[in-house]
Amino acid sequence: MTLLRDLAVQSVQMALVLLLAPLLTGLVRKVKARLLRRVGPPLIQPYRDFRRLLGKESIVATNGSWLFCAVPYLVFALTWVAAALVPTFATGLLFSWSGDLIAIVALLGSGRFFLALAGMDIGTSFGGIGSSREAMIASLAEPAMIMIVFSLALVAGSTQLSAMAVYLLSLQEGLRVTLAMALFALIMVAIAENGRIPVDNPATHLELTMVHEAMVLEYSGRHLALIELAASLKLLLYASLIGCVFVPWGLAPPNSDLRGYAIGLLSYVGKLAVCGIALAAFETSIAKMRVFRVPAFLGAALMLGLLGTLLRFVSGSF
């Protein structure tokens, strides 16, 4: 019985992230447009794009290899699995123990790995630019992320997201400098990882500063659709990560009743909305930075993470 319910919850969550992801992207776009005094596309535009792209034939460059065609599915799968492991509206998911936060970070890393390879597969200069810059950004973003994991794990005594959420929910810790630093670092990393302004600009082409778009330049049709979906899934994942770790309120505890789940669902949607609006506001209020300023940006994140970890020792014994 419980197994069935847990299974249901798990599958609901997996479906949920899949459904909400384009919506979040649409929300961000819409809000940005509004802030720029434009009407902007409707919220459901991403779904339409997805359908349209799905319907188109996909064009593969003559010397594209099997890897090029396999990567979209792989990237999508990796991101989806990662997203499925993050508690969105309920903790104690059935399979959440099959991978902890480190594994989630690594899963996203493998997604990036294959995407970068796909960027180099056609053998164009743009793909190379994208991949090499992505590699540089990742080489700083990932350690920063691991440091964040460390500081959180040292606070919560676990690398399991559910356990973290439960622990922080119980609020024995009070508000901690470590957590604040971790939050800042996490936001910076999230911005970099999702290729948002100021690190990258998802809305531009033919600009020598683009990173993610350059990698996927050669993709079209269904492949592009999957990649877009994966990108928005990634954005959703980070949003829900921030939500579940730093504002765990409303999360439905394991084997709670329907009401609990409903609360959890609502609070989750609310968190996502807040995140999306905040992101849009942030993006409109800041300018894109030069590529070689990015290391400094991410280095700061890394330092914050490390500092948080070390401060963990200073403030209070384990």
Added chain:
Amino acid sequence: MTIIQPLTLVLLMPLLSAGFLALMPNYRVSSAFNVLASAVTLLSAGLLVVRPPQPNDYFLVDELSVIFIVLNTFVGFTTSLFSATYIGHEIETGHLTPGYVQFYHAMYQLMMFGMNVALTANNIGLMWVAIEMTTLATVLIVGIYRTHQSLEAAWKYFILGSVGIAFALFGTILVYIAAEPVVGEGLPGMIWTVLNSRVAEFDPALLNVAFIFLLLGYGTKVGLVPLHAWLPDAHAEGPTPISAVLSGLLLNVALYAVLRFKVLLAANPRAMAPGPLMVTMGLVSLAFAAFMLYRRRDIKRLFAYSSIEHMGIIVFAFGMGGPLANFAGLLQMTMHSLTKSAIFFAVGHITQIKGTQRIGDIGGLTATHPGLGWGLVLGVVAIAGLPPLGIFMSEFLVVSSTFSRAPLLAIPLVVGLLVAFGALMLRLTGLAFGEPVGTQAPVRISYVPMFAHLAIVFAAGIYLPPAVVVWFQHVASMLG
């Protein structure tokens, strides 16, 4: 009691054959006879091991000297084998005339005679005479090519050698003067057995001065720095069989004398300890030779300096004393003789093939002459102290016993070993590998002596027969 004592055979055989060879014009016959005589000497030396004779006033064969004698006669024999082919080629290419070869063979046996006498002598005077005789014999052979370089080398060898010999004689006289009040006038004052039994009562101060003269005198022949100057040139300019014998045997004979006197001095409690002196000279020789190896342009000088380095290690080990270090010293000495002569066998043929001794003009031997090249590689690897060859075992014992007793002494030792190792391997990579360099004269090569030596060294590195071990351990304890 047989008619002919093995001892008399060991001594007479070389002497008589020296006389015979001096009169034998045909070089083929004479080199064959040379081999035969050395073989007989070796066999009778083997008999010595089985039935050592009673010591008398003039001759003494104990465990220590037997080691040296067997080694001496064995390497003498293998070298005579090598020398047969070597000399043959020298005659054909006209580097040597039959007359000189006649002279060469006579001197070879005379030298063997001298060394055997020195090793079996029970009388410090007799020992001195014998060693002087070997010196003179080798001086004459070193000069045999009569090129400018060889003359210079021989002359240098002669002058430095005779000065050393003079020192040794003075030391010998001092020992007698020290002994004379105790054991009385006449012969007994020069007999090892007597001296060893009564040395505790001798005048210690006199013994000290005596030991200094003896160490310098015989140390010159051992090739200790700074008395070494004759050694590289004598090795480089003489015929290669003689280089092999010099490195393999003559140094050992001188070392034997030094050891005997070291034991004598150590047996007198009031005299100074000989150890520190030997340790210092050993380390100096090791370090000096190690650095000198780098700038060598001449292949034979290279290995001559490596001989100095190894003599340094050996003297160091004996200076440290104690069962482990002495055992290591004996082992190192044996292995070095075998390995170094094997290397010189290889080098002899290499220089004949390439027609030069310049390292720069020799290269890629493993490609052109696999047998010779890999033989050289094996030899150098052995001499550099890599396992599983014999020298690794002795160096293992030297270093480890030193480091656990006197760590500060082990540091220079290890550094010296490493520096020398680097130089040897550097040269080896140039000689044995890479694109072949230099000419390719057709040469008849005798692999047997070289690989026989290397096989023994290899076996010893893995397995020492218990008999040998016990034997060496006795001697080690005897050396104190």
Added chain:
Amino acid sequence: MGIATTLPCIAGLLALSVAAIALASSRAGTWVIYGISLILSAALLVQGAQALLSGAETSLVLPLGLPWVGAHFLIDPLAAAFQVIVNLGAAGASLYALGYGRHEKEPWRVLPFFPLFLAGMNLVLVADDAFTFLVSWEFMSLASWALVLAHHRDPENRRAAFIYIVMASAGTLALLLAFSLLAGEQGNYAFNFIRIATPGPLTASAVLLLVLIGAGSKAGLVPLHVWLPLAHPAAPSHVSALMSGVMTKVAVYAFIRIIFDLDGLPEPWWGLVVLTAGAASAVWGVLSALMESDLKRVLAYSTIENIGFIFVGLGLALAFHANGLATAAALALVAALLHAFNHAIMKSLLFFGAGAVLTATGERNMEHMGGLIHRMPVTAAAVLTGCAALSALPPLNGFASEWLTLQAILLSPQLPQWGLKILVPACGAMLALAAALAAACFIRVFGVSFLGRPRTANAEGAREVDAWPQAALAAFAFLCVAFGAFPGFATDALSAVTLEFLDVRLPPQADVPWLALVPISAERSSYDGFLILVFIATSASLAALVVWLLGSRATRRAPAWDCGFPDSNPATQYSASSFAQPLRRVFGTTVFQAHDRVVMPPPGSTAPARITVEIRDPVWDYFYAPLAGGISFVAERLNTLQFLTIRSYLTLVFLTLVILLLVVAL
């Protein structure tokens, strides 16, 4: 079973190398030698696995080696574990060489030494007294030295071999000193004596430093690594695989054997030293790999990085062990051992791939490759797996061991020493950095050499290698996946080692549901490679299915879009050095004084503009070069003594006499 059957196999390898001298020049030589060494190493592998799983100890004494000590041999769980690692690599290399070895120009320079090398490594593992250990150790170096010289006509290789053998014997001397400290005055060189005698703290610490030099120089710890990127690529590829994947693990074995087994109880600060060395090596190695464009050399540098990972694990184990935190120590040790095992697989795999590329294109420089995925599909797939594993991507084996190491790092708050408390997370950060850089490095490796368009005619005409290498590649790629999915089995097997030295073991993972990895407790942390793998597979195929059902199925081949102005010239692709340029600007400028120099032709000339990248290795510049300079300076100065006149030599003798007389007189 045990030692009684292991030694005969090793003896068989030795005999084989003797036979190889005769067979080397014959046509069948390659088949016979590699075939038999494959069989023998497989046998050793099986025996090792049995000994490890049974946890039994078997020992033997032969009347060899040092007379009064004899040659002691012992197989305990530690030795067995590394026997598995070594012989897995050995079997793979032999299998690979069945095909690869036939391209060898001068087989007689490889065949006799290959079994010798295998025998040497196996002997080190079973040796149980100092002399036998060192003999086998140096024997191993010697055999590999000969193999590095296999292609001796290239002066670079000769230089590599020279540097290698000198540093190897320096390391051996350091180990020798360590052993003589442990053996003490009366020279008890047998390990069972040394185990009983407990050295004083000072001695023990000295031993640690000496072993760090001795084993570290073999393993390639910074700054003792300089020989490694020279020597490993110089050898034939299957030997490179052995040297990089396996011989470095033998060095790790030596470190564990001496420090954990023989050297008494550790001091807390030991962990500090080892950790720093490990972390430094990890970052340094991967950065150097990113700057390098010679494929095999990149792999060698990545070996340095992974050795750093392993030593971080060992350092943690030491730190925990010193503070009596046995379970944490066990976790760290298992992590280190598991990574040693995994790295042996991954690195062998990649060197096999590099060898395949080398035979197919004759190129080692990535700048001359490209597009190989079309011409060598099998190799490409295998190498891709290896790259992903080495980049520590789930669900492959590289990630499992890295994950365990991170879990061990997360236990650092238990440590009482503040230095360690602070240092360990910093090391964790460096490890994370190294891992991310490794991912970048292997994107570069695979992307430049296998993807894109061929850059040279050689790459154009590449042809897939024959069956044996493909078999080896496929087997090892499979192992990467298998041990990524089920790391639990490996950790369970390895816990025999932790039981041996720390008297504790990790909770048996076989009991955990879904074969997950739960080092400490389920609510603390858990990872299930198998499930992740299943999820990825299912969701990917699900997506494919959905697209297949709903979306268009049409695919058109067309020239690349490339923002509208595609260039047919493959030189316009991103090259290895241009891929690394951002990272070079971020990390390389300070560490390696890396800078690009652009040479613009004068206006009007048709000459192409040239860009050259200059990279200097500070370790070499500031440590080794001065050392060599010093030696040659002293040699030069002393050399004048070779050219004095007889009179001056007499003067030397004279002065010596006078000085000694003065010494006696006064």
Added chain:
Amino acid sequence: MQGLAFDIAHLLAGSLVLVSFLMIYQDRLPSLINVFALHAILLAASVAWQATIQNMPELYVTAMIALLFKAFVIPVSLRRMIVQLGIHREIDTVVGTGLTMLAGMALVALSMVVMLRITAMADPLAREDLAFALSVLLLGLLMMVTRRNAVGQVIGFMSLENGLILAAAGAKGMPLVVEISVAFSVLIAFIVIGIFLFRIRERFDSVDMQALDRFRGEQQP
């Protein structure tokens, strides 16, 4: 008797040292050879005196050998040689004689200190003899070091060996072995030297060591 014996022995040995100084002082070969002959004669005399006071007749043999070879045969042949080579007018010394004399003084002092301090218990005769012998030896070595010319070096070497014989003779009852060996060594030495000077001349038209020095090891002439 003992006193007188001692005094005479002392006188002879002492004058031997004095003559060694004289040899160091000579910077031309012919005069050097003459002085060496004198040195040999004195040696013979002191050995003979030792023979009488130790009443060891065999020492007379040594004395005779020394007289015969070192005082007559060798000097004569050497003189002929240098005349042949036409080097009898050359200045032979490297270092100024004055400096050499000073060094010699120091050496004698050293040998006195060494010997007299250590051989306290040996009988005075042996002591004195040893002290003088050592100084003769050191002076001979000094001469070898300061001479440029092969002949000069050989003479230095032989004077060094005279010192040895003096010591041997001084040692009470030292067996015949040694005298024979010494004589025989001198003999051999002389032969070898002769051969070498001969060879050196045929190669270099001189016995100047600097001619040889050009062919020191490893230098490509």
